Amino acid sequence: MNCQEVRELIPWYAAGSLPPEEAGALAGHVAECTACRMELAQTVRLVWGVREAVQRLPGVPAETWGKVLARTRGIPVGRLDLGSFLLGISVGLSVREGRVPLTGELRVLGRRVPLFEIEGGAR
């Protein structure tokens, strides 16, 4: 691997996403090449600078989950739970994008397994 090839790959090495075989060759070159070693050090600083700056940007608004849920699972309007926490069945009615699907779920140890969806069930 020559200096030009190494310079092309340094950003991904610095970000930790270079495949092992290329990372090994690059590390071998950098150990012997002062100029590429300096380039790597500068790029590592840049990677961390970008990572920390983007991480500080605001995240998704809190209300987005509710909007996503309304469009996927729907807004629940009624629910009937039978059985216990260990084993039970739930039947629910919800409003989703102008439709009112009836869904049934099996509850096993608190985990829900979808059984059926009637009317507008195509996902």
Next chain:
Amino acid sequence: MAEDRELISRVAAGDEVAFRQLYERYADRVFRYAFTLLRNRHLAEEVAQETMVAIWRGAGSFKGGSQVSTWIFGIARNQAHAFLRREVRGEREPEEPLTLPDPAEAVEREGRVLSALAKLPPDQREVVVLAFYEGLSYREIARLLGVPEGTVKSRMHLAKRKLREALT
């Protein structure tokens, strides 16, 4: 903690708990990726929302030929670029500066990094964010963007030079 692939297969089976976990894992990242591309919070929120809905509806079609993150960012990218195409037609909402939410918290260097990022052409900015923030390999980015690996490396080379100039 469940692996992404396990969560996707549970989402495909209609598991809402898995969907919530996937949302917690990716919604902020997708929002920030879209925000750095579009520089508009309202549109970035729409991208995040559409992406999560598409994951719910399309989890069953995930074939496992790529990382889950690459698949998800591919969906987000399609949504974001639909907005960018509107910009070409003059239908887009105005851009906001890439700034930190609370100026009191704005560490000077991070503010300068965001400002330098904002000045990059979108195709270079996208490669930098995907590589440095998301940690995607150049192969994954090339696949995501549908361009040759050499193009990804070239965009990175140009972006890095500009960022370095802006930050020194």
